[in-house]
Amino acid sequence: MIEINNKHIVVIGAARSGIAAALLLAKKGADVFVSDNGKISETAEQKLTEAGIPFEENGHTNKARSAEFVVVSPGVPTEAPIIQYYLNEGKQVFSEIEVASWFTDQKIFAVTGSNGKTTVANWLHHVWETAKRDHALAGNIGVAFSDTVDSNNGDFLLEVSSFQLDHIKNFKPAVSMILNITPDHLNRYQNSLDAYAAAKFRITENQTEEDRFIFNYDDPIIQKHVETLKKKQNAPKLWAFSNENEVPEGAFVRNEHIIFKFNNKEESLMPIEEIGLRGRHNLSNGLATALAARAAEIKNETIRESLKSFTGVEHRLELAREVDGVKYINDSKATNVNAVWFALDSFNVPLTLILGGRDKGNDYSELNTQIREKVHTIIAIGESKDRIQQQLGKTVPNFVRVETMGGAVRAAQKVAKKGEVVLLSPACASFDMFDSYEHRGKIFKEEVNKL
Template sequence: MKKEFIVILGGGESGVGAALLAKKNGIKVFLSDSGIISNKYKNILIENNIPFEEKGHTENMIVKNASKIIKSPGISKENYLIKKIYSLNIPIISEIEFGKNYIKNSKIIGITGSNGKTTTSSIVYQILKNNKLNVDIAGNIGFSFSRKASISKKDIYVLEISSFQLDDSHNFRSNIAVLLNITRDHLNRYDGNIDNYVSSKFKIATLQKKEDFFIYNYDDPIVRLGVKKYPILSQCIPFSIREKLNTGFYIKNKILIQKKDREICFFNLNKLQNIPIIGDHNLYNIIASLIISKILNINIDSIIPILLKLKPIEHRMENFANINGIKFINDSKATNVHAVFYALKSMNSPTIWIAGGEDKGNDYTEIISLVKSKVKAIICLGKNNKKIVNFFKNFISIILETESIEEAVHMAYALSYPGYNILLSPACSSFDLFKNYKERGKKFKKKVMNLIKNEKNRNIF
């Protein structure tokens, strides 16, 4: 029998994590990247004697020798090499599925959604960790799942999971799965068809077994329709902040109610009135976290101190600076319109909105009323801003364009008055000008800090 030989495509966190796990388990492995592998990951590969190549794929070697392919979630199915691999019936699996093969007795809490999955994953992890459970967090947040699985085994893994990771998952099973919402996101990767994107997201539920739990946001119409459409064997638990449900969790007089046969007062939301992260979007995240805690028999009262200490995640509604009464908010992680909806909804004063980047099939219709009522000017930060400009030119009189984050900051500041907000909430991916949303957010904050220094120096004289 031919010895297993795994080829990993992509030398980022997921690829290197999978390579480490394969190496640890005695599997012959080779990593290939079409671009340049960062020194951080290159050093890890060298230190662990893992063969690799960069700046291109040795195609013949890969297709002739690979018994299995693990590809980076960022590589499209339309990639020439991926199409060839599919045509040759070489199995392609996701890094998270590969990792799951080596921690079979551990519980998986899988959390996905177009928005909120990072925050929810972080909340759940903090709750379990503070309750002394043997838990770790991985996936689309921090280290890859395979990397964590190669280091040590935990009883529970909290995984933030993207649709791209689910695309190549065929047997990946979450014992507890959460679907927070589905919006028109990444449609450029799904042939412009939202049904393909929805199908991918629902894999987190359709791959479960009957003893598992599927927690979902009933208020999201796309999710609600998906629950009816897709075959789900697990125990479905809906939650809502808008409607009274016949079963599941909903809010009544600021009390979170659990309803099966009768109403049970589950949690008094008044206890969280001083929580530092606010807004409906975070309320959904918190309720999902509370339901998970209930399933795991965690004392709900022990969660309150944890929730009261929560801080906004970096690049997600991060209110980080104030210059002469003008607030600067870094929401670089808002890479779709739905995320921007909640960002603008939370603005309580006039706002200069910095938006733009690489469009993913956005439909801005749902934020028209918020933009008209709250936005005084739009700064388009991107290489191609036509779609944003054309959509909002009849609603907003001031729309400026730039490819410089520094210029965007100075434009926004020049248009602002004391009491204004300057909000970076792009609604688009960052790849036209930046490596990722983190780099975009960090550069935004750096330019604002430089502006603060300049203002202080100017005021001295």
Template sequence: MKKKFIIVLGGGESGVGAALLAKKNGFKIFLSDSGIILNKYKKILIENKIPFEEKGHTDNMIIQNAIKVIKSPGISRNNPLIKKINFLGIPIQSELEFGKNYLENSYIIGITGSNGKTTTCSIIYQILKKKGINVGIAGNIGRSFSKEIIKKKMFIYEMSSFQLDDCFNFRSNIAVLLNITRDHLNRYDYNIENYIDSKFRIATFQKKEDIFIYNYDDPIIREGLKKYYIESQCIPFSIKEELHIGAYIKDKKIFIRNQKNKEIYLLNVKNIPLTGDHNLYNIMASSIISEILNVKKESVISILSKLKSIEHRMEKIRNINGIQFINDSKATNVNAVFYALKSTNAPIIWIAGGEDKGNNYIELIPLVKQKVKAIICLGKNNKKITNFFKNIIDIILETNNMKKAVYMAYILSSHGYNVLFSPACSSFDLFKDYKERGNKFKQEVIKLSL
């Protein structure tokens, strides 16, 4: 049988977006998902007459008919079907690179990092929209690039390591690397060097006329700059040192020094509603992009001075009898929890746990000793957390039920405490994703207050 289909593997936002774009450009499409496709995506596929299957892949049909495979970033390269496709020499392309084939004369801002990607994308999106730029936002933030590319002059793309793994020539005009910490190591053979390689792909694909913005304070990134060949102009940001170029903090004020050695004062840190060092990094990266794109300082300040936490990231839910409940479900790695603990001044009841990704909790020890009064482990397998902290924290409780976790945290708290739901793990043992997990936490907190 003559091969005639583009096969899309994965029926989520990314896969359905790729299928729609392929259909629009005249290709025959077949979409296959190993799990259950959500009804909202099924409806789109049916309305657009795109054939699909769910609850498993029909390997022979896929292999015999595929001229190309577009793979969801969530599917591992070690998946048996992917290995078979590679062995047979069938081209595999990411949704991102497939989409860019149909994007003409657009400017790409790619943003990656272990933490802070969504916040930084959201900040720069607001700034550019205010300037009146026809800008789109897509990627790991929850929107398909392939669905969003029509009639956009500029794109902000949140890039996960999984998406970067599937890219082989995707080039960002501006690339941002916010930080690199131990994350997703279960996907990278528990070797952080493999994860670092993945993150640096955002810079190594660039050309000399492009710009690479990076966190100067991150030792892994600084070492990477010595290891990887990067053609683009490198611009750092730091909250610890005054830099000869880039963004930095001096006297609790944010400055940007440009290539002409001109120091530009942006605003006082105290005028930024988002607290914590992690947010300062996100803001400085966004400020450099704004300077490069000639956005007026007044426009940037007007956005930065009104910033709010994104949903599921240090999101204050309710104060119940003097106890503040904070939803930080997006904290799926240790470094995110580090900044959550650091930015919380009150005594903490910490709800943590989920599906471990190769975590090492050692960097949390000083903050846990100083601030955490009890740990509630929410997950199917809590041994790693309980074993690590059992000699540090006297009270460690376990549950696999969100309602019980919230209630136990409330009982253990006193007036002036914070209940911090900052898992340090992925959500897939009990929930579909971090959003469902965070929403469940919020629901239970609201019920508790009724």
């Protein structure tokens, strides 16, 4: 562990995880200072003041440059001048999950991936609850790891993002999971898919042969990195999941049943039709969840029960309401093109699709085939309206541009017929119009409830 007692540590970024790291470090005896380039929320200010932690906002002064090492919030890019200053000085930069991991010996189950990680983290939480096992659900999911370190005596179930993995040193999950790797956040990785994939694979960096790595056998980018991982001395034990192929060790599908395979012995877990969540991608998520539960030595009957009874998470293919025979689906969490592809893949009825927000360099044309087959109307919102129209305007019979979420919902009501679906699946970040994807989904549901 890094020595922190009486050390002067600066935390850059005062969002949820930055504040949690600052409070934890102060509690453990460090001399902490918090600096944010923007405005610090009143709640955050209150927490810092109560803990006696000094802070600054709306820019980094020289006070932010005097730390022995720095802790960075995931929202702050490595390219930020303040982070570059520390790296150029040869000083260490740590993420909040790294810091939190110094203060626990409990087992960590960490899941990452471009899509599905929130679903799987919540699904794990559901399995652990079903098994009545002590645990805390935390990470990139609403509660910072640092907030739970001192209060949890069981396993840590963590959703982790590539940004959080960018600045780890000793972070070591007992079980790590990568669900898939598709282009996302490439603006933070020099527009390189390889650099982004390498960031995700840092989840395995400190694992040894007593640990497990669970991965998607059907993902070619993951497969390539797994080949490199196999050559590493003392590599973690590899468990694969696949809904297309039989795997050497792990979980796969044969004759519409989930099969576990360990030490060349097979056992049938359950028919896939009994899984509570729809869609091919959720079959993959369910297989990953089942393997992590098995790694925790949770009984098959408990895993079965949980795969059947889990109904998903808010803002991910969530039914908001049915009005005049039309289902309104909130998939606000779909912040990249691949997530929208999965959403469209889950439906076989005519669709009205609400797309748009803050663009991350998206190639919407990847959705062309799905949209041609299923979508009769695209309603574009937010900053990316022009780009969406440019790439998809000719793919659909109707293309509508609106300024507000209320306008989008009302425009959808005009064109959607009984038996059809109106799908909010934006493919974009929410920050042009909303505070977060949760805020965007909440406003969508409020507007639907006004119909």
